Amino acid sequence: MKHIPCALTIAGSDPSGGAGIQADLKTFQELQSYGMSVITSLTAQNTTGVQGVYHIPTDMIEQQLTSIMNDMPIHAFKTGMIANVDMMKVIEKRVPEINAPYIMDPVMVATSGDPLISTQAQQYLCNHLLPLATVVTPNIPEAETIIGEKINTEDDMKEAAIQIVKHYGAQAALIKGGHIKGDAVDFLYDGNNMFTFSAQRIETKNSHGTGCTLSAAITAFLAQGASFYDAVKRSKTYITLAIKHSLPLGNGSGPTNHWAPRINETTKLEEIKS
Numbered sequence: 001m002k003h004i005p006c007a008l009t010i011a012g013s014d015p016s017g018g019a020g021i022q023a024d025l026k027t028f029q030e031l032q033s034y035g036m037s038v039i040t041s042l043t044a045q046n047t048t049g050v051q052g053v054y055h056i057p058t059d060m061i062e063q064q065l066t067s068i069m070n071d072m073p074i075h076a077f078k079t080g081m082i083a084n085v086d087m088m089k090v091i092e093k094r095v096p097e098i099n100a101p102y103i104m105d106p107v108m109v110a111t112s113g114d115p116l117i118s119t120q121a122q123q124y125l126c127n128h129l130l131p132l133a134t135v136v137t138p139n140i141p142e143a144e145t146i147i148g149e150k151i152n153t154e155d156d157m158k159e160a161a162i163q164i165v166k167h168y169g170a171q172a173a174l175i176k177g178g179h180i181k182g183d184a185v186d187f188l189y190d191g192n193n194m195f196t197f198s199a200q201r202i203e204t205k206n207s208h209g210t211g212c213t214l215s216a217a218i219t220a221f222l223a224q225g226a227s228f229y230d231a232v233k234r235s236k237t238y239i240t241l242a243i244k245h246s247l248p249l250g251n252g253s254g255p256t257n258h259w260a261p262r263i264n265e266t267t268k269l270e271e272i273k274s
Protein backbone atom coordinates (compact mmCIF):
# COMPACT_ATOMS: atom_id res chain seq x y z
CA MET A 1 0.00 0.00 0.00
CA LYS A 2 1.20 3.50 -0.89
CA HIS A 3 2.41 5.69 2.02
CA ILE A 4 -0.62 7.44 3.55
CA PRO A 5 0.46 10.84 4.93
CA CYS A 6 -1.15 11.43 8.32
CA ALA A 7 -1.39 14.91 9.86
CA LEU A 8 -2.56 15.80 13.36
CA THR A 9 -3.85 19.10 14.72
CA ILE A 10 -3.98 19.90 18.44
CA ALA A 11 -6.15 23.02 18.66
CA GLY A 12 -9.41 24.69 19.62
CA SER A 13 -12.76 24.26 17.91
CA ASP A 14 -14.37 27.08 15.90
CA PRO A 15 -18.01 26.05 15.34
CA SER A 16 -18.37 28.56 12.50
CA GLY A 17 -15.83 26.47 10.59
CA GLY A 18 -13.35 29.15 9.45
CA ALA A 19 -10.52 28.74 11.97
CA GLY A 20 -9.21 26.24 14.54
CA ILE A 21 -9.69 22.48 14.23
CA GLN A 22 -12.30 22.84 11.50
CA ALA A 23 -10.00 24.91 9.23
CA ASP A 24 -7.14 22.48 9.87
CA LEU A 25 -9.12 19.37 8.97
CA LYS A 26 -10.57 20.97 5.84
CA THR A 27 -7.06 21.93 4.76
CA PHE A 28 -5.58 18.48 5.43
CA GLN A 29 -8.39 16.93 3.39
CA GLU A 30 -8.06 19.37 0.50
CA LEU A 31 -4.31 18.82 0.30
CA GLN A 32 -4.61 15.03 0.53
CA SER A 33 -3.18 14.27 3.95
CA TYR A 34 -5.28 12.16 6.31
CA GLY A 35 -6.45 14.49 9.09
CA MET A 36 -6.69 13.77 12.84
CA SER A 37 -7.50 16.13 15.72
CA VAL A 38 -7.08 16.60 19.45
CA ILE A 39 -9.46 19.30 20.73
CA THR A 40 -8.10 21.56 23.49
CA SER A 41 -10.96 24.05 23.91
CA LEU A 42 -14.45 24.55 22.56
CA THR A 43 -15.07 28.14 21.59
CA ALA A 44 -18.43 29.69 20.80
CA GLN A 45 -17.42 32.00 17.97
CA ASN A 46 -18.47 33.21 14.57
CA THR A 47 -17.26 35.70 11.99
CA THR A 48 -17.88 38.62 14.39
CA GLY A 49 -15.85 37.39 17.38
CA VAL A 50 -15.62 34.93 20.27
CA GLN A 51 -18.70 34.71 22.51
CA GLY A 52 -17.62 31.92 24.90
CA VAL A 53 -14.91 29.37 25.72
CA TYR A 54 -14.93 25.99 27.48
CA HIS A 55 -11.58 24.32 28.14
CA ILE A 56 -11.36 20.54 27.77
CA PRO A 57 -9.96 19.03 31.02
CA THR A 58 -6.26 18.27 30.60
CA ASP A 59 -6.64 14.55 31.36
CA MET A 60 -9.06 14.30 28.42
CA ILE A 61 -6.60 16.15 26.16
CA GLU A 62 -3.95 13.63 27.20
CA GLN A 63 -6.36 10.74 26.62
CA GLN A 64 -7.14 11.94 23.08
CA LEU A 65 -3.40 12.10 22.37
CA THR A 66 -2.84 8.63 23.82
CA SER A 67 -5.64 7.13 21.72
CA ILE A 68 -4.10 8.50 18.54
CA MET A 69 -0.49 7.75 19.43
CA ASN A 70 -1.29 4.14 20.39
CA ASP A 71 -2.96 3.37 17.11
CA MET A 72 -2.23 5.81 14.30
CA PRO A 73 0.87 7.04 12.46
CA ILE A 74 1.61 10.77 12.78
CA HIS A 75 3.88 12.13 10.04
CA ALA A 76 3.57 15.81 11.05
CA PHE A 77 1.51 17.72 13.62
CA LYS A 78 0.55 21.27 14.45
CA THR A 79 -0.65 23.11 17.52
CA GLY A 80 -3.01 26.07 17.50
CA MET A 81 -4.97 27.41 20.47
CA ILE A 82 -3.50 26.00 23.70
CA ALA A 83 -5.24 28.13 26.29
CA ASN A 84 -3.37 27.51 29.54
CA VAL A 85 -0.14 26.28 31.09
CA ASP A 86 -1.57 22.91 32.21
CA MET A 87 -2.52 22.05 28.64
CA MET A 88 0.91 23.15 27.45
CA LYS A 89 2.61 20.84 29.96
CA VAL A 90 0.71 17.84 28.55
CA ILE A 91 1.73 18.73 25.00
CA GLU A 92 5.33 19.50 25.97
CA LYS A 93 5.65 15.99 27.43
CA ARG A 94 4.27 14.35 24.28
CA VAL A 95 6.15 16.28 21.56
CA PRO A 96 9.35 14.18 21.77
CA GLU A 97 7.31 10.95 21.87
CA ILE A 98 5.39 11.91 18.70
CA ASN A 99 8.75 12.34 16.98
CA ALA A 100 7.52 14.08 13.80
CA PRO A 101 7.82 17.63 12.41
CA TYR A 102 6.06 20.05 14.80
CA ILE A 103 4.43 23.13 13.25
CA MET A 104 3.51 25.65 15.94
CA ASP A 105 0.94 28.34 15.18
CA PRO A 106 1.39 30.46 18.33
CA VAL A 107 -2.27 31.49 18.48
CA MET A 108 -2.73 34.25 21.09
CA VAL A 109 -5.49 36.65 20.00
CA ALA A 110 -8.22 36.25 17.35
CA THR A 111 -8.39 38.88 14.60
CA SER A 112 -11.54 40.15 16.33
CA GLY A 113 -9.28 41.16 19.26
CA ASP A 114 -10.56 38.43 21.60
CA PRO A 115 -7.74 36.78 23.63
CA LEU A 116 -7.53 33.02 23.10
CA ILE A 117 -4.81 32.12 25.64
CA SER A 118 -3.83 33.42 29.09
CA THR A 119 -0.86 35.76 29.68
CA GLN A 120 0.98 33.07 31.68
CA ALA A 121 0.41 30.66 28.78
CA GLN A 122 2.07 33.14 26.38
CA GLN A 123 5.20 33.09 28.54
CA TYR A 124 5.17 29.32 28.93
CA LEU A 125 4.74 28.86 25.19
CA CYS A 126 7.80 31.05 24.50
CA ASN A 127 10.03 29.34 27.06
CA HIS A 128 8.96 25.69 26.82
CA LEU A 129 7.15 24.88 23.55
CA LEU A 130 8.97 27.17 21.12
CA PRO A 131 12.30 25.34 21.54
CA LEU A 132 10.55 22.12 20.48
CA ALA A 133 9.06 23.53 17.28
CA THR A 134 10.29 22.51 13.84
CA VAL A 135 8.73 25.68 12.50
CA VAL A 136 6.77 28.43 14.28
CA THR A 137 4.40 30.66 12.28
CA PRO A 138 3.61 33.91 14.18
CA ASN A 139 1.70 36.81 12.68
CA ILE A 140 3.13 40.25 13.45
CA PRO A 141 1.35 40.85 16.81
CA GLU A 142 2.36 37.33 17.95
CA ALA A 143 5.97 37.87 16.86
CA GLU A 144 5.96 41.19 18.77
CA THR A 145 4.75 39.42 21.91
CA ILE A 146 7.42 36.73 21.56
CA ILE A 147 10.38 39.10 21.08
CA GLY A 148 8.97 42.01 23.14
CA GLU A 149 9.64 44.58 20.40
CA LYS A 150 7.53 46.44 17.84
CA ILE A 151 7.65 45.28 14.22
CA ASN A 152 7.06 48.05 11.68
CA THR A 153 9.01 47.10 8.57
CA GLU A 154 10.03 44.07 6.51
CA ASP A 155 13.53 44.36 7.99
CA ASP A 156 11.97 44.14 11.48
CA MET A 157 10.12 40.98 10.38
CA LYS A 158 13.38 39.36 9.19
CA GLU A 159 15.12 40.36 12.42
CA ALA A 160 12.24 38.84 14.43
CA ALA A 161 12.55 35.54 12.52
CA ILE A 162 16.29 35.42 13.28
CA GLN A 163 15.74 36.25 16.96
CA ILE A 164 13.07 33.58 17.38
CA VAL A 165 15.38 30.91 15.96
CA LYS A 166 18.56 32.07 17.71
CA HIS A 167 17.10 33.11 21.07
CA TYR A 168 14.12 30.76 21.55
CA GLY A 169 15.48 27.75 19.74
CA ALA A 170 12.75 27.03 17.20
CA GLN A 171 14.34 25.26 14.21
CA ALA A 172 12.72 27.72 11.79
CA ALA A 173 10.43 30.75 11.97
CA LEU A 174 7.93 32.00 9.40
CA ILE A 175 6.82 35.57 10.13
CA LYS A 176 3.55 36.27 8.33
CA GLY A 177 2.85 39.67 6.81
CA GLY A 178 -0.95 39.75 6.87
CA HIS A 179 -1.00 42.57 9.44
CA ILE A 180 1.27 45.08 7.70
CA LYS A 181 0.51 47.41 4.76
CA GLY A 182 1.56 46.56 1.19
CA ASP A 183 1.91 43.14 -0.42
CA ALA A 184 1.38 40.03 1.71
CA VAL A 185 5.04 39.13 2.31
CA ASP A 186 6.14 36.35 4.68
CA PHE A 187 9.74 35.60 5.74
CA LEU A 188 11.11 32.15 6.59
CA TYR A 189 14.40 31.82 8.45
CA ASP A 190 15.73 28.27 8.87
CA GLY A 191 18.87 29.01 10.86
CA ASN A 192 20.98 29.49 7.71
CA ASN A 193 18.94 31.19 5.03
CA MET A 194 16.20 33.80 4.80
CA PHE A 195 13.48 33.05 2.23
CA THR A 196 10.80 35.48 1.04
CA PHE A 197 7.28 34.43 0.02
CA SER A 198 5.31 37.22 -1.54
CA ALA A 199 1.79 37.59 -2.91
CA GLN A 200 -0.29 40.55 -3.96
CA ARG A 201 -2.54 41.75 -1.12
CA ILE A 202 -6.16 40.81 -1.82
CA GLU A 203 -8.66 43.46 -0.73
CA THR A 204 -11.19 41.56 1.37
CA LYS A 205 -12.63 41.62 4.88
CA ASN A 206 -13.07 37.84 4.71
CA SER A 207 -9.83 36.57 6.20
CA HIS A 208 -11.02 34.60 9.23
CA GLY A 209 -8.73 31.62 9.77
CA THR A 210 -5.88 32.55 7.41
CA GLY A 211 -3.16 31.68 9.95
CA CYS A 212 -4.74 28.34 10.90
CA THR A 213 -5.14 27.42 7.25
CA LEU A 214 -1.56 28.33 6.31
CA SER A 215 0.00 26.35 9.18
CA ALA A 216 -2.30 23.38 8.47
CA ALA A 217 -1.18 23.40 4.83
CA ILE A 218 2.48 23.38 5.89
CA THR A 219 1.67 20.43 8.18
CA ALA A 220 -0.10 18.55 5.36
CA PHE A 221 2.87 18.99 3.01
CA LEU A 222 5.51 18.12 5.63
CA ALA A 223 3.51 14.94 6.41
CA GLN A 224 3.97 14.06 2.72
CA GLY A 225 7.73 14.47 3.03
CA ALA A 226 8.09 17.89 1.34
CA SER A 227 11.13 20.01 2.18
CA PHE A 228 10.60 23.04 4.41
CA TYR A 229 10.95 25.43 1.51
CA ASP A 230 8.55 23.51 -0.75
CA ALA A 231 5.99 23.06 2.03
CA VAL A 232 5.91 26.80 2.72
CA LYS A 233 5.95 27.79 -0.96
CA ARG A 234 3.02 25.52 -1.83
CA SER A 235 1.15 26.57 1.32
CA LYS A 236 1.55 30.22 0.38
CA THR A 237 0.01 29.46 -3.04
CA TYR A 238 -2.84 27.63 -1.29
CA ILE A 239 -3.63 30.40 1.24
CA THR A 240 -3.49 33.07 -1.45
CA LEU A 241 -6.07 31.16 -3.50
CA ALA A 242 -8.18 30.51 -0.39
CA ILE A 243 -8.22 34.27 0.37
CA LYS A 244 -8.82 35.20 -3.28
CA HIS A 245 -11.96 33.00 -3.27
CA SER A 246 -12.90 33.72 0.38
CA LEU A 247 -16.55 33.37 1.30
CA PRO A 248 -18.86 36.31 2.14
CA LEU A 249 -20.55 34.46 5.00
CA GLY A 250 -21.66 35.91 8.34
CA ASN A 251 -21.76 39.55 9.43
CA GLY A 252 -18.07 39.94 10.23
CA SER A 253 -14.85 38.64 8.72
CA GLY A 254 -15.92 35.67 6.59
CA PRO A 255 -13.86 32.48 6.18
CA THR A 256 -11.24 31.63 3.58
CA ASN A 257 -12.28 29.12 0.95
CA HIS A 258 -10.61 25.78 1.59
CA TRP A 259 -11.74 24.28 -1.72
CA ALA A 260 -10.42 27.25 -3.74
CA PRO A 261 -7.85 25.18 -5.71
CA ARG A 262 -10.76 23.32 -7.31
CA ILE A 263 -12.39 26.50 -8.67
CA ASN A 264 -11.40 26.82 -12.33
CA GLU A 265 -7.77 26.83 -11.34
CA THR A 266 -6.62 23.40 -12.42
CA THR A 267 -3.12 24.56 -13.23
CA LYS A 268 -2.78 26.00 -9.73
CA LEU A 269 -4.03 22.71 -8.28
CA GLU A 270 -1.31 20.83 -10.14
CA GLU A 271 1.23 23.35 -8.86
CA ILE A 272 0.17 22.74 -5.24
CA LYS A 273 -0.13 18.99 -5.39
CA SER A 274 2.92 18.13 -7.50
Ligand SMILES: Nc1ncnc2c1ncn2[C@@H]1O[C@H](COP(=O)(O)OP(=O)(O)O)[C@@H](O)[C@H]1O
Pocket residue numbers: 111138139140176177178179184185186199200201202203204207209210211212214236239240243
Ligand atom coordinates in the same frame (compact mmCIF):
# COMPACT_ATOMS: atom_id res chain seq x y z
N1 LIG B 1 -5.32 40.34 2.34
C1 LIG B 1 -4.43 39.38 2.09
N2 LIG B 1 -4.05 39.10 0.83
C2 LIG B 1 -3.15 38.13 0.55
N3 LIG B 1 -2.57 37.39 1.50
C3 LIG B 1 -2.88 37.63 2.80
C4 LIG B 1 -3.81 38.62 3.17
N4 LIG B 1 -3.95 38.63 4.53
C5 LIG B 1 -3.13 37.66 4.98
N5 LIG B 1 -2.46 37.07 3.95
C6 LIG B 1 -1.53 35.94 4.06
O1 LIG B 1 -2.19 34.94 4.82
C7 LIG B 1 -1.26 34.25 5.64
C8 LIG B 1 -1.68 34.40 7.11
O2 LIG B 1 -1.21 35.65 7.56
P1 LIG B 1 -1.80 36.50 8.75
O3 LIG B 1 -3.14 37.05 8.37
O4 LIG B 1 -0.75 37.48 9.11
O5 LIG B 1 -2.01 35.40 9.89
P2 LIG B 1 -3.06 35.28 11.10
O6 LIG B 1 -4.34 34.79 10.52
O7 LIG B 1 -2.39 34.33 12.02
O8 LIG B 1 -3.23 36.66 11.68
C9 LIG B 1 0.09 34.86 5.30
O9 LIG B 1 0.67 34.10 4.25
C10 LIG B 1 -0.27 36.27 4.83
O10 LIG B 1 0.74 36.84 4.03
Ligand SMILES: Cc1ncc(COP(=O)(O)OP(=O)(O)O)c(N)n1
Pocket residue numbers: 011012013014019020021043080081107109110111112116207208209210211212213
Ligand atom coordinates in the same frame (compact mmCIF):
# COMPACT_ATOMS: atom_id res chain seq x y z
C1 LIG C 1 -10.27 28.05 17.94
C2 LIG C 1 -9.49 29.11 17.25
N1 LIG C 1 -8.19 28.92 17.01
C3 LIG C 1 -7.47 29.87 16.38
C4 LIG C 1 -8.06 31.06 15.99
C5 LIG C 1 -7.26 32.12 15.31
O1 LIG C 1 -7.30 31.91 13.96
P1 LIG C 1 -6.36 32.64 12.89
O2 LIG C 1 -6.15 31.73 11.75
O3 LIG C 1 -5.15 33.19 13.55
O4 LIG C 1 -7.22 33.79 12.34
P2 LIG C 1 -8.38 34.65 12.93
O5 LIG C 1 -9.51 33.79 13.27
O6 LIG C 1 -7.80 35.36 14.08
O7 LIG C 1 -8.68 35.51 11.74
C6 LIG C 1 -9.43 31.23 16.24
N2 LIG C 1 -10.08 32.34 15.87
N3 LIG C 1 -10.12 30.23 16.89
